[in-house]
Amino acid sequence: PFEVELTDTGTTVTVPPDRTILEVVEEHGVRVLSSCRAGVCGTCETRVVEGEIEHRDAILNEEEKHLGDSMMICVSRAAAGCRKLTLDL
Ligand code: FES
Secondary structure: OOOEEEOOOOOOOOOOOOOOOHHHHHHOOOOOOOOOOOOOOOEEEEEEEEOOOOOOOOOOOOHHHHHOEEEEEEOEEEOOOOOOEEEEE
């Protein structure tokens, strides 16, 4: 599991291995636009304030992935060894 801090409310939520960030933040009442939920449309792109990302989408190119300032929260996760992501949500 890893934690996600939401900058709008300062809330921190825990994302277990079998759930996506998108699912967990929605469950906490955060409204995020989404469509494919499979990392292929780009709708759920979210700005990353802090933390290392394991990108699993098919939208960002290598350069964008390396920059690490946004992620598709329907599929991508915290990198191994990163225990917390701070997202602009
Ligand atoms: Fe399509 Fe996340 S909802 S990339």
